[in-house]
Every structure is written in C-alpha cells, then in structure tokens.
Amino acid sequence: MSQTRPPAPAGSxxxxxxxxxxxxLSCMWGREPSTATELMHATGLTRATILTLCRELTEQGWLEVSENSRQAGQYTKGRxxxxxAFREDACHVIGVDAGLHQVTAAVANLRGVEVGCATRESNPQGSDAPPQPAQERRRTILDTVDAALAQAGLAHADVACLVIAVPAPVDSSGHSPKGLNPFWSLMNPELISLGAEHGWDCAVDNDANLAALAELDLQSSSLHDSFAVILSGERLGAGIVMEGRLLHQPRGGIGELGMLDLVHGVESANGLGWWARHLAREALQKTPELAGPLGEVTAEAVTSEHVFAAAAQGDPLAREIIDQLADRLARxxxxxxxxxxxxxxxxxxxxxxALTDVAALAKQKLAQYLYAPWLQIEASTLGADAVRRGALRLAVDRIQDRALNSGPGH
Amino acid sequence: MSQTRPPAPAGSxxxxxxxxxxxxLSCMWGREPSTATELMHATGLTRATILTLCRELTEQGWLEVSENSRQAGQYTKGRxxxxxAFREDACHVIGVDAGLHQVTAAVANLRGVEVGCATRESNPQGSDAPPQPAQERRRTILDTVDAALAQAGLAHADVACLVIAVPAPVDSSGHSPKGLNPFWSLMNPELISLGAEHGWDCAVDNDANLAALAELDLQSSSLHDSFAVILSGERLGAGIVMEGRLLHQPRGGIGELGMLDLVHGVESANGLGWWARHLAREALQKTPELAGPLGEVTAEAVTSEHVFAAAAQGDPLAREIIDQLADRLARxxxxxxxxxxxxxxxxxxxxxxALTDVAALAKQKLAQYLYAPWLQIEASTLGADAVRRGALRLAVDRIQDRALNSGPGH
DNA sequence: TCGCTTATATTAAGTCTTTATATTAAAGCG
DNA sequence: CGCTTTAATATAAAGACTTAATATAAGCGA
Structure with missing residues (x-):
C-alpha cells in the first residue's frame, strides 16, 4: 500500500x-491592449509566464485576444x-446618486465609462411635502436603476455591482445611524439590501466620501497627495483622502462637519448654497428697494443661483455675499x-x-489664518456628476478587488 | 557547449x-519561545518548512534555540x-525625547524593554537665557545618548537604530520647516544626521506623533481602533492613529493645532498646563488676598502643579479652573x-x-457639543514617559521592517 | 517562389520551494 | 529492555518559474 502515492499535494x-x-491583471485593468513583451517589461516576468497567465485570465473572462496586432504599428518586421485586451464589458456596474431631491443612476462598463443613465425626482425642491417614506424611496431607486439599464440595453444579469450614495453617514456594513437623526434613516432605508434580489454585490456610502473617490480617480496625477472634498449644497459634508486612500471609519462618521458649529466665522454646517440664499434674503428684507440685478428678485424667491449670476454681472451686494462665502470657506x-x-x-x-471665484478668493483669505502656501483651494470640475462618478468608481474597484483576490469567481 | 547548463536560474x-x-519572524517577534508545532498552527505551514525557516533565521541572528524544551511543560511524553526563541538582544535601539527643557535618552532591547536611561537639562525651565544654539543642542543629545549607553553597558556598535522626538513638525526626511518658526529649527537642528557617524539608522519625528505610537503599543487590545493623543504641556500637539496606523504626511504637519485659534472657547494652541498657570495668575492678581490653598502662592510664582494640588484639596478657585480646562479640552x-x-x-x-479629573469632566461636557457617547476621553498612564517610549517603539519597528524586508542585512 | 531576417510563441529541461509520507530520533514508563 | 509518544529528518512528488532551444509567422529581396 505504499507504492501508490496520492497525486495532488496542492502546495501553497x-x-x-x-x-x-x-x-x-492590474497592469492591464482599464488600459489599452498589451503585448507579452510590454508586460514583460512592466512586471519583470518571463514571456512564457506572461503568456500562460494571459491565457488563464482570458479563460476567466477578464482578457481577450485583440486582432489588431500589426496595425498597432510599433514594428513591421517579425512575427x-x-x-x-482588457475586457471592459466583462460585466457592468451601477452607481446611484440618491440625493434628497433627485435620484440619478448610471450604468458603466469596467473602465467606468457610462453606457446608460437615468434620473427621477424624489422630493421636489420647492414642495413642503414630507419626504418619501422608506418603501417609496426604495422603489424610486429601483425604478431609476431599471431605467438606466434599459437605456444601456442591458439585463440584470449583466450587472455585477451596485453602489448607492446617500447624504448621510454610513457605517461599514452599509447602515446609517438610527434614531439620532430621522433624516438619515429616510435617506438610507436599508438600501444595502437592494442589490440582494438580483444577486449583485452591493455597497452604500456617504455622498461626500464618494465624491472624494471621484476626484481621486480624476486627478491621478500625483498619486500620493492628500486632499479633502467638500460637498457643499444645503449642508456640508466632506470626504478625506490621505496619501491616495480614502479615510474610513467603522461608524462612518469621517467628514461629518457638525463640529463647525464651534468655529469662529462659520458657526454651522450649512452649505455655501444655503448661506448664499440666506444672506441674500436677509439683505433683501432689510432693504427691499435695492438697486442692481439682485434687487429684481423678492426676498422670498431668491436662490443661490440668483446670487452667483448677479455677482457675475458685478452686483455689489452679490459680491459682498461672495466675499463672505469665501471667508467661511477659508476658515x-x-x-x-x-x-x-x-x-x-x-x-x-x-x-x-458657480464657486470658482469663491474658491480663488478663499485661497487668498487663507493666509490670514494659516501659513499653508502649498494648499490649493479649487472648485471641482465634476460638479453635479461627482457623487455618481464616485459611486461608479467604487463599484469598479470592488469588482477589481474581487477579480484579483478570488480568481475564477466570475 | 550546450551540455553544461548554468547552475543558478534564480527565479522569482x-x-x-x-x-x-x-x-x-512576525509570529515570533517579541514573543515567548515557540515550538515548530505552535508555529505550524499559527502560520499554516508544514513542520519541515517551519524548521527550515527557523534554522535560516537562527543563522541570521534573529532567533536562537532555547534549551528549556521540556520544562515549558506543555506535555511530558514523547521527544x-x-x-x-526571539533574540531580544540581537541588537539594541535608542529613543530620545529631546524636549525644550530636558533631553532623555533610553536604550532598549528589541522587545522595547529599557536597559539604560539618562537625562540632561537643556534649557532650564526658569531661566530666561536664549535657547541652546544648534551645535550645543546636538552635543547635549549625543552626551545623553552616551550616558544611557554607558548605563546599559553597551557600545556604539551594539546599537542599530536611533529615533529622536522633537517638539516641532518634522517632514518625511527628518527636517523641520526653516525660517517659518525659529523655535522649530532650534529644536531640530538637522538631528537626522546624528546617527550617521556611528552608522546607525536614524529617524526624527514629532513628539506628539511618537506619543501616539507609544499608546498604540500599549493599548493593543482592540487593534483597529482610532484615537488621537494630545500632548498638552505648554503648547498643544496631537498625533492621530486611524485604524491602527499613525497618520503621516510628507510635510509632517498632521496634528498641528494652530487652527484651534479659530475654535470658540479654545482660541489658541496653548496647552492645558499653560492655561492652568495663566488662569490662576489672572485670578490671583485680581484678588491677591485669596482664601484656600491656592491663596498661599503669589501670582508670579504660581504653576500648574499648584493648581492641580489645590484642586485635589478642594480649593474652589482651583476647581473653577479645572472646570474651564475641561471645557477647553471638550471643545x-x-x-x-x-x-x-x-x-x-x-x-x-x-x-x-494630574489630568485624570479634567479628562473625566471633559467627557461629561462633550455631550453639550457633540453626540458621541462612544468616545473615551482619558489621561494617558504613560505620562512623561510617553514620548520616549514612542521613540523606542518606532526604532524597534524600523528594525523589524528591515529584518522582514531585506533578509540577511543584519 | 524561395530563402533570409526578424520578432514572437511554444516547448523542454532544470531549479526552487513546498507538501505528504515514511523513517528515524529522543525521550518517558512499565 | 521494549513500548508508546512526540518530534525531527529524509525522500518523493508536484506546482511554478526561468532558461534555452525550437517552432512559427510574418516581411523582404533575389
């Protein structure tokens, strides 16, 4: 019985x-097609090894052989x-910006390129109606997702991951604190379970955190820089990236800016949009018969858009408000x-x-309070897309992690 | 000529x-001696592999065979x-707390156990003399190091790493900002070069950062918690640990608390010791003939120690000051x-x-400003040792990293 | 069309490292 | 002294990589 040895030792x-x-796979993820020779230089491995691995990854569905070998035109002689090529359509992901007023869902391929997008109103801006109850909000989100999928011409089975961004802190298991702030529960009514019915991997995260991820994706120039993204509409929220990685805590409270209540000249976590409207309304109520473009709006009807538009036309009151916003931002x-x-x-x-000028002004004012000449203060170029793009980025990252760490689980 | 194949392919x-x-090695670093069987369970590797590796690590000097095999007494039968055993004395490290008023150096083995310690006065607390010039400070530090080595009975060649803590921001190459604050240059006059003459690995870091490392070492209970250490003497500084890792930035500015100037009820980055003295002096000047223990000191001579001692005796003025300190800390x-x-x-x-009560009070007051019932606010048990212990911890970590990453470089 | 050149793909050793099994060694105990 | 128990060593087998040789697929010129 000692003649026959078991065949598979299965070593580590x-x-x-x-x-x-x-x-x-990381060398090829999201990149242009590569030859074995290029990969040899990139990884230090041998041609034989590279080709074996590429064959395996092709069988797993992550790569495919692209036919334009000679057309790429690096050389003309020889075999x-x-x-x-990276298969950007090996599967697709969905990113949802589930804001208070509207819900936007986008379908993207593994390069993060959007192939479908849809928007639904949620709690219209003007209305004083109570916010959508939990079930209705879940329904709205699912509808938006389905609409985006329909536009992309894809089925549920083509999707591998769903990421939802909400304006609330989200803990590491995808839930928001209950009881503390009823708004949070309404914004995130157990959304983490939404992906389950289609068998999708699912994640929920704070909108500012995801906006930070989107910037990280974009500004990959200096990979190890650190920055914060301030999401500044009605309320403030922040996402913080340190040395190329998004900070996270199990409770999800990073970037909550309630502590600004204690800061001189800031006094609240209200957003710059809120303050623009608030300051304008206050001034208009004080002097109803105001000259300049801003005087044409009533105190009740004024919005932040009015203020920024008026400032662009040189309205002195609007400029004064811009200046105050910049001081707030600087602090x-x-x-x-x-x-x-x-x-x-x-x-x-x-x-x-609309905040380009405010950011530039804030940069000037910063020196009054802090020596940090290296600090850049800028308005994001992503604007309203930031949160959704961040959600897509996280979704793609999750797929990549899964691909790298658990081989054939396609 | 194709018969003879080259002998060493040296694959990856x-x-x-x-x-x-x-x-x-990480399983054994700083731990009690282990048998191969224990390591098999810890690592999942086979006995043969474990023993081969242990033999190699022994040759490299990191491990040694300890003879008390049976005495350990887990079992009594069989071979x-x-x-x-981990060789805690494979080499030694030095940690220096180079404060403003005094310099303390300690020699420790690879477990971080101090085997020698020495202290030198630097800029005595009372004196109004200008601070030591750069060369003199370097000399003081080297003297202290030599004294600590002498006490430990070790030679320069027994040391592998030197870490120096200074009360100034320190960038990733060990330098402090020049020109901006002359105090910083005086505290860190190119100390990074001190280790070079003996061929030691050398690092310089901010004192608060190293105090945070010391706490991380101590409270390894929950490995992934996040905390800040506030070093609070004359000036405030902080070190921040997130999910078990010390935050660092290339410029070294993390934990600088100058921004507290803008915080209501804090207004400055002065430390709690400074405030205790300042508030007491102010009160004593206002009412020179004060009753209670604190009244026995003159306004000029009062120190923070007086305040804490008086508060312990129930002095109402001192208690009032404690209360103010707690509010400041809470904010x-x-x-x-x-x-x-x-x-x-x-x-x-x-x-x-002396701050145990202040911390407990601050914890109570916190709820006025922020909902964070999970937050613990405590006084460190390390006290004056924290910075030096942190320096030692960093030094040991650096040796461990070197051991793990560059094999035989003993 | 037939070689020749060039660059890549494939294949066949050879080596390293681990695992698995068998064998040997070192105790204690009756 | 032999038996039992536990650990260390020896040997064979398998996975994975590298090296080197060989095969393949072009283009180019006579």
Whole structure:
C-alpha cells in the first residue's frame, strides 16, 4: 500500500501564481491592449509566464485576444505579437446618486465609462411635502436603476455591482445611524439590501466620501497627495483622502462637519448654497428697494443661483455675499488643512461650477489664518456628476478587488 | 557547449520563501519561545518548512534555540520539541525625547524593554537665557545618548537604530520647516544626521506623533481602533492613529493645532498646563488676598502643579479652573472626534497624571457639543514617559521592517 | 517562389520551494 | 529492555518559474 502515492499535494506555491496573476491583471485593468513583451517589461516576468497567465485570465473572462496586432504599428518586421485586451464589458456596474431631491443612476462598463443613465425626482425642491417614506424611496431607486439599464440595453444579469450614495453617514456594513437623526434613516432605508434580489454585490456610502473617490480617480496625477472634498449644497459634508486612500471609519462618521458649529466665522454646517440664499434674503428684507440685478428678485424667491449670476454681472451686494462665502470657506479649509496638512481642498457638488471665484478668493483669505502656501483651494470640475462618478468608481474597484483576490469567481 | 547548463536560474520563487520567513519572524517577534508545532498552527505551514525557516533565521541572528524544551511543560511524553526563541538582544535601539527643557535618552532591547536611561537639562525651565544654539543642542543629545549607553553597558556598535522626538513638525526626511518658526529649527537642528557617524539608522519625528505610537503599543487590545493623543504641556500637539496606523504626511504637519485659534472657547494652541498657570495668575492678581490653598502662592510664582494640588484639596478657585480646562479640552475633542470619528482621545505628556479629573469632566461636557457617547476621553498612564517610549517603539519597528524586508542585512 | 531576417510563441529541461509520507530520533514508563 | 509518544529528518512528488532551444509567422529581396 505504499507504492501508490496520492497525486495532488496542492502546495501553497499557488500563492505565487495568484500574486503574478494579480500583477498582470492590474497592469492591464482599464488600459489599452498589451503585448507579452510590454508586460514583460512592466512586471519583470518571463514571456512564457506572461503568456500562460494571459491565457488563464482570458479563460476567466477578464482578457481577450485583440486582432489588431500589426496595425498597432510599433514594428513591421517579425512575427506579430499576440495582443491581449482588457475586457471592459466583462460585466457592468451601477452607481446611484440618491440625493434628497433627485435620484440619478448610471450604468458603466469596467473602465467606468457610462453606457446608460437615468434620473427621477424624489422630493421636489420647492414642495413642503414630507419626504418619501422608506418603501417609496426604495422603489424610486429601483425604478431609476431599471431605467438606466434599459437605456444601456442591458439585463440584470449583466450587472455585477451596485453602489448607492446617500447624504448621510454610513457605517461599514452599509447602515446609517438610527434614531439620532430621522433624516438619515429616510435617506438610507436599508438600501444595502437592494442589490440582494438580483444577486449583485452591493455597497452604500456617504455622498461626500464618494465624491472624494471621484476626484481621486480624476486627478491621478500625483498619486500620493492628500486632499479633502467638500460637498457643499444645503449642508456640508466632506470626504478625506490621505496619501491616495480614502479615510474610513467603522461608524462612518469621517467628514461629518457638525463640529463647525464651534468655529469662529462659520458657526454651522450649512452649505455655501444655503448661506448664499440666506444672506441674500436677509439683505433683501432689510432693504427691499435695492438697486442692481439682485434687487429684481423678492426676498422670498431668491436662490443661490440668483446670487452667483448677479455677482457675475458685478452686483455689489452679490459680491459682498461672495466675499463672505469665501471667508467661511477659508476658515473651513483652515480647520481641515491645519489639522491634516492637506495638499488641496476641492469644493464639489451641483453648485461647484458657480464657486470658482469663491474658491480663488478663499485661497487668498487663507493666509490670514494659516501659513499653508502649498494648499490649493479649487472648485471641482465634476460638479453635479461627482457623487455618481464616485459611486461608479467604487463599484469598479470592488469588482477589481474581487477579480484579483478570488480568481475564477466570475 | 550546450551540455553544461548554468547552475543558478534564480527565479522569482524565492519570493515565497521571503514571505514565509516574514510570517514566521512576525509570529515570533517579541514573543515567548515557540515550538515548530505552535508555529505550524499559527502560520499554516508544514513542520519541515517551519524548521527550515527557523534554522535560516537562527543563522541570521534573529532567533536562537532555547534549551528549556521540556520544562515549558506543555506535555511530558514523547521527544521534546526544539524551542526557538526571539533574540531580544540581537541588537539594541535608542529613543530620545529631546524636549525644550530636558533631553532623555533610553536604550532598549528589541522587545522595547529599557536597559539604560539618562537625562540632561537643556534649557532650564526658569531661566530666561536664549535657547541652546544648534551645535550645543546636538552635543547635549549625543552626551545623553552616551550616558544611557554607558548605563546599559553597551557600545556604539551594539546599537542599530536611533529615533529622536522633537517638539516641532518634522517632514518625511527628518527636517523641520526653516525660517517659518525659529523655535522649530532650534529644536531640530538637522538631528537626522546624528546617527550617521556611528552608522546607525536614524529617524526624527514629532513628539506628539511618537506619543501616539507609544499608546498604540500599549493599548493593543482592540487593534483597529482610532484615537488621537494630545500632548498638552505648554503648547498643544496631537498625533492621530486611524485604524491602527499613525497618520503621516510628507510635510509632517498632521496634528498641528494652530487652527484651534479659530475654535470658540479654545482660541489658541496653548496647552492645558499653560492655561492652568495663566488662569490662576489672572485670578490671583485680581484678588491677591485669596482664601484656600491656592491663596498661599503669589501670582508670579504660581504653576500648574499648584493648581492641580489645590484642586485635589478642594480649593474652589482651583476647581473653577479645572472646570474651564475641561471645557477647553471638550471643545478640542469635538473638533478632532467630530471630524475623524475617533474612538478615544488620550491626553498625554508630563502633566497627564494630574489630568485624570479634567479628562473625566471633559467627557461629561462633550455631550453639550457633540453626540458621541462612544468616545473615551482619558489621561494617558504613560505620562512623561510617553514620548520616549514612542521613540523606542518606532526604532524597534524600523528594525523589524528591515529584518522582514531585506533578509540577511543584519 | 524561395530563402533570409526578424520578432514572437511554444516547448523542454532544470531549479526552487513546498507538501505528504515514511523513517528515524529522543525521550518517558512499565 | 521494549513500548508508546512526540518530534525531527529524509525522500518523493508536484506546482511554478526561468532558461534555452525550437517552432512559427510574418516581411523582404533575389
């Protein structure tokens, strides 16, 4: 009975195979097609190894052989190299910006390119009706997702991951604190369970955190810089990236800005949009017969858009308000950057495009409070897209992690 | 000429050897002696592999065979197992707390146990003399280090790493900002070069950061909690640990608390010791003939120690001051914990032992400003040792990293 | 069309490292 | 002294990589 040896020892040396497969796949993830020779230089592995791994990854569905070997035109002599391409449509992901007033869902491929998008009103801005109850909100989100899928021409089975952004703190299991602030529960009524019925991987996260991820995706210039993204509409929220990684805590409270109540000249966590409207209304009530563009609106009807538009036309009151907003923003930057030594602070959200001047002014005012000449203060170029893009980015990241860590689980 | 094949292919499969050696060494680093069987359970590797690795690590000097195989007494029958022990004295490290008023150096083995310690006065507390010039400070530090080594009975060659803590921000290359604050340059006059003459690995870091490391070392109960350590003597400084890792930035500005100037009820980055003295002096000047223990000191001579001692005796003025200190601390905690969602905040430094009551009071007052019932606010038990212990911890960590990552470089 | 050149793909050793099994060694105990 | 127990060593087998040789797929020129 000692003649026959069991055939499969199954050593732990498959680990190295896993590591190398990871390296190859990360080299190709979201990139242009590559030849074995290019991958050899990128990874330091041998041609034989690279080709074996590429074959495996192709069988798993992550890569495919692209035919344009010679057309790519690096060289003209010799046997044309095989070119392996990242399969950006191996599966798709969905990112949802589930805001208070509207819900936007986008379908994207694994490069993060949107192939479908849909929006539904949720709690219309003007109305004084109570916010949607939990079931209705869940329904709205599912409807929006289905509409986005329909526009993309994809079925539920084509989707691998769903990420939902909500204006509330979200803990590491996807829930928001109950009881403390009823608004939070209404914004995130157990949304983490939404993906389950289609068997999708699902995550819920705070909107500001995801906006920060979107910026991280975009500004990959200096990979190790640190920044905060301030989401600044009606209320303030922040996401913080340190050395290329988004800070997270199990309770999900990072970037909550309630503590601004204690900061001189800020006094609240209300957003810049809120303050623009508030300051304008106050001034209009005080002097109803005001000259200039801003005087044409009544105190009740004035919005932040009016203020920014008027400021662009040179209205002195609007300019004064802009100046106050900039001072507020500068002080917020002092707190964030003074404590965390950030490289830059980005103001994002739907009103970001209007805040270019405010950010520049804030940068000037910063020096009054803090020596940090390196600090950039800018308005995000993503604007209203930031949160949704961040959700898509997280979804793609989750798929990539899964691909790298648990091989064939396609 | 094709018969003879080159002997050494040197594949990348040594990588797995490296990884496994790392696992084994981390399992044993600073721990009690282990048998192969124990390591098998800890690492999942086979006995043969474990023993090979242990033999290699022994040759490299990190482990040694300890003879008390059977005495350990887990079992009594069968062949006694080899027991490999971590060589805590493979080399030694030095940690220096280079404060403004005094310099303390300690020599420790690789478990972090101090085997020698020495202190030198630097800029005596009372004196109004200008601070030591750069060369003199470097000399003082080297003297202290030599004294500590002499007490430990060790030579320069026995030391592998030197870490120096200074009360100034320190960037990732060990330098402090020049020009901005002359005090910083005086505290850190290119100390990073001090280790070079003996060939030691050398690092310089901010004192509050290192105090945070010391706490991380101590409270390893819950490995993934997040906290801040506030070093609170004359000036405030903080070190921040998120999910078990110390936050760092290339410029070294994390935990600088200058932004507290903007916080209501805090208004400055002065430390709790400074405030205790300041408030007492103010009150004594206002009413020179004060009853109670605190009235026995003159306004000029009063120190924070007087205040804490008087409060312990029930002096009403001192209690009032304690209350104000607690409010200040609570507000600082609101800013830190509100933004970063910390699990606890520790107050450290030489006056920490006197701050137990202040911390408890601050915890009570916190609820006025922030809902965070999970937040612990406590005085560190390390007190004046915190910074030096943190320096030692960093030094040991650096040696461990070097051991794990570059094999035989002993 | 037939070689020749060039660049890549495939295949066949050879080595390293681990696992699995068998064998040997070192105790204690009756 | 033999038996039992537990650990260390030896040997064989398998996975994974590298090296080197060989095969393949072009283009180019005579």
């Amino acid at each position: 040396s498959q680990l190295i195979r896993q590591l190398n497969a990871q390296r190859v 044309p190299a095989l070119r392996y 917020i930057c002092v707190v964030l950057s003074g404590l965390l030594d950030l490289d830059r602070i980005l103001v994002s959200g739907a009103i970001a495009p | 499969s040594q990588l797995i050897r490296q990884l496994n050696a790392q696992r084994v 006694p197992a080899l027991r490999y 600082i905690c609101v800013v830190l914990s509100g933004l970063l969602d910390l699990d606890r905040i520790l107050v450290s430094g030489a006056i920490a032992p």
